[in-house]
Amino acid sequence: MTRRPLVLALAALLATTPFGAMAAKKKAAPKKAKAEPVAAECADYYDVVNKSWLATNPMPANNVTLSALGQLDARAVQQQRDLLDAAMSGPQNNVQKLLGDFWASGLDEAAVEADGSKPIAPLLARIDGIRRSGDVAASIAALHQVGIPVAFNFAADVDLDDLNRHIGYFSQGGLGLGDPAFYTRQDADINAIMIRYRKYVENILTLTGSQPDKLAQDLDMVIGLETRLAQLSRPFKANPDPRSDFNAVPVASLAAYRNLQLGDFLKAQGVNDDRVSMVDPNYFTQLDLLVKSVPASQWKTYLRYQVGNAMAPYLSRGFRDAEQQFRGVVFRNESAAPPRWQQVLDAINTAAGPMLGHEYTARYLPAATKQRAEAIAQEVRQALDADVQASTWMSATAKAEAQAKMAAMKIEIGAPARDLDYTIQPMGRGSFGSNMLIAATWRHAQEMKRIGKGNADRRWSVLPQSPALGYDPAQNRIIITAAMLQSPVLDMAQANGALYGSFGALTARAMVRAVDAHGQMVDAKGAFRDWWTPADTAAWNDRLARIGSQANGWAYPGLTGRMVNGQLVRDQSLLDFAGLDAAWRALGKGQPVVAADAGAFFSGWARLWPQQASMQAAAIDQASSPYAPGKWRVNGPLAAMPEFAHAFSCKTGQPMALAPAAIVHPWH
Incomplete structure (x- = not known):
């Protein structure tokens, strides 16, 4: 009698029970129902x-x-480039002609180099004409007109007593580093930045006319006056209450600031309104005293630096390199300057952004x-x-x-x-820096038109x-x-x-x-x-x-x-x-x-x-x-x-x- 059938029977039993004969004594567990698959949309849409x-x-490798x-x-951005290229080669209207010339003048780096500091020469000559403290206020007003705010800021913003209108806001400003803390704090990080800033100021002063034997003195005058302005300024607030920066006063009250001549300042900006917001009257009271007490020569040096500082990105390579090595590296975290087209496009948006927007909308919407x-x-x-x-x-x-x-x-x-x-004077293709000032003057005037009822x-x-x-x-x-x-x-x-x-x-x-x-x-x-x-x-x-x-x-x-x-x-x-x-x-x-x-x-x-x-x-x-x-x-x-x-x-x-x-x- 062969045993093969018994072996096969035992094998069959082991194949159906997990633990052989011992498992056979236990009640078979019911089979678990298979989990229903989840549709891809229901798992991660x-x-x-x-x-x-x-x-x-x-995934990018760098920090982006x-x-x-x-x-x-x-x-x-590419659409803006395409628009400007078309305006440069075949403008269809006067606005495109202005933009095309502005674009062409900026892309012509050889012309920018040849131009050097010529675009700001008239501004520097105006500043050089300051002889006494009574001349300072008019020069401050003239620089604001071309979009270079010095000594303080003045801008159009919402009237918090009547949201249907804008009024002019006088506020602290005039600092090359913006935040007063850079001048008033003494911690290691701030000191390191100030060392680099002093070198930058030296470079701009040299490029705008300081002689080697006077450079140290000129540097001290600029940093000294900026430090005094910072000491008068309120600390920056991360999330200020809009009401805390609003203080409406009659325009007639500005007569109290006789050295700053703020009434004449408003007229120079084309503003004709009956109220302004004086954010911090104490700042302007003390600034009014500084206009008279600080020597005219120090104001001249400060104003000359501020012109060079504001215009540095738009002038010849010496100015641009100085700006890039300081602001580009320290504040914009740039390892190298952006391509030239990007610099020019940014400049056009800064000075003539609404003009470009007008043509962009017509072309792309x-x-x-x-x-x-x-x-x-x-x-x-x-x-x-x-x-x-x-x-x-x-x-x-x-x-x-x-x-x-x-x-x-x-x-x-x-x-x-x-x-x-x-309506704006022709720009032409000869001087990018001059075109920047023309456009900035136009845009500032348009901003000032926001001030008043119904605007x-x-x-x-x-x-x-x-x-x-x-x-x-x-x-x-x-x-x-x-x-x-x-x-x-x-x-x-x-x-x-x-x-x-x-x-x-x-x-x-x-x-x-x-x-x-x-x-x-x-x-x-x-x-x-x-x-x-x-x-x-x-x-x-x-x-x-x-x-x-x-x-x-x-x-x-x-x-x-x-x-x-x-x-x-x-x-x-x-x-x-x-x-x-x-x-x-x-x-x-x-x-x-x-x-x-x-x-x-x-x-x-x-x-x-x-x-x-x-x-x-x-x-x-x-x-x-x-x-x-x-x-x-x-x-x-x-x-x-x-x-x-x-x-x-x-x-x-x-x-x-x-x-x-x-x-x-x-x-x-």
């Missing part, structure tokens, strides 16, 4: 949408961050794109207003004020509605050629620049839903600023008052705290073991949710959103935020940025939207589908 972008934009919106900035942007912006405003009115926590009085603010809100797209006077909305704080979308609380308006209205923000080639998910959501989140904890301090009539109740404030703060706690659980991309700082990012993260929520409702217009539009909506938002950051850059952002990294600007708010979970059939508990109790809704 950011990675799904941005897979291609992330593959073609590898690459992003889709950063690429938009770079595209806007099609009428159809602007019209679509205006329509979407109006729709998201209505949706946001409905969201706020449906709030479960906002008081009735606050809802009424919010509704009034939303109704009064202006939406300005492309460029400022009120154009500038482009508060004349200008924007950003240029049309710079991508920007934000809320201006003083004017209760949304500002959307021409450069912002292109991919990935408003790509007219994308599906309808994508336009709402990108541009619509960004616009809505900016509008939230009118009615959130930032907007609660200015009412619909532009008056400074808190129109929230204490309970409203507590409810908003509760939502901030909850979303901050949630963000603390987000792993920071690229930093092993590090998490997002919820305290830093909670404010902007709540805005993201509020913007997306309003844009979604605007897309549906009260009706269910069709599947195709839903997918496009969410991908439109996700395509705004892809980024790749080096470890060093990520560490800096993790410690200081008020924005969550791109992955969480996508996954964070979308995981809190039931509409997203429905669109992709995500189940509660999956990464992209928060449980209802965990959702932090801005208004409910």
Whole structure:
């Protein structure tokens, strides 16, 4: 009798029981159900949408961050270059002729070298004509006229007693290093910078005419006078209360500053108003005394240096090298000077930015794109207003004020509605430095025209050629620049839903600023008052705290073991949710959103935020940025939207589908 069947039977038994004969005595355990696979969209939507972008934009090795919106900035810069190249070779109007000549004069480095310090020679001659203290004030006023503020600052800004107008602000200034702390502190870091600064001042003084045997004396005069101005100045505040820098006084009161001749100063700037803001009267009282007590020769040396300092980036190589070796290395962290075209473009934006913006908008913002942007912006405003009115926590009085603010809100797209006077003397191609002064004089005059009744909305704080979308609380308006209205923000080639998910959501989140904890301090009539109740404030703060706690659980991309700082990012993260929520409702217009539009909506938002950051850059952002990294600007708010979970059939508990109790809704 063969035993083979017994062996096979035993083998079969061992194959079906884990522990042989002993296991056979135990009751067989039930089989575990296999975990249902999670769809990629429900696991990490950011990675799904941005897979291609992330593959073609590898992590940088140096201390930088690459992003889709950063690429938009770079595209806007290239568009400006293309515009200026075209204006240089074939201008189509007078403004383009001016810009083309300005551009050509800056790119001609040989001509710039040959020009040397000639462009500032008339200014230096004017200063050299100072004979007594009574001549100082007129020279100060003349330098302000050409965009070189000395001794103090004077600028147009909002009248906090009447937000519908601008007034002139007199404030401290006149320091080559800006912050008074550089001159008054004595710690090692400051001393090291001051040693380098003294060398820079020496270089500029030499280039503007100081003789070797007088150089040390001239240096001491400049540093000495700047130090005295710093000692009179208030310390800089990181986040000053606007009210603390506002002190409206009648223009007639300026007669008290007889040595500064501030009444004549205003006339020289073309300002004819009845009020100004004297931020720190004590500074000007003491400065008025300095004009008379400091020798005229010291004022002459100080003013001569300030001209060379202000114009150094736009003159011949000796000036530019001195500026680069000090400011470029110490403050801009540049290992080398930017390419020449970049320097010239920056100069044009500084002195003639609105002029370039006028032509940029005409060239790069099609009428159809602007019209679509205006329509979407109006729709998201209505949706946001409905969201706020449906709030479960906002008081009735606050809802009424919010509704009034939303109704009064202006939406300005492309460029400022009120154009500038482009009457300006011909520039020509012979002297870049002279063109810089011509353009700076024009722009200063345009800024001064902002001062007076009915001029508060004349200008924007950003240029049309710079991508920007934000809320201006003083004017209760949304500002959307021409450069912002292109991919990935408003790509007219994308599906309808994508336009709402990108541009619509960004616009809505900016509008939230009118009615959130930032907007609660200015009412619909532009008056400074808190129109929230204490309970409203507590409810908003509760939502901030909850979303901050949630963000603390987000792993920071690229930093092993590090998490997002919820305290830093909670404010902007709540805005993201509020913007997306309003844009979604605007897309549906009260009706269910069709599947195709839903997918496009969410991908439109996700395509705004892809980024790749080096470890060093990520560490800096993790410690200081008020924005969550791109992955969480996508996954964070979308995981809190039931509409997203429905669109992709995500189940509660999956990464992209928060449980209802965990959702932090801005208004409910």
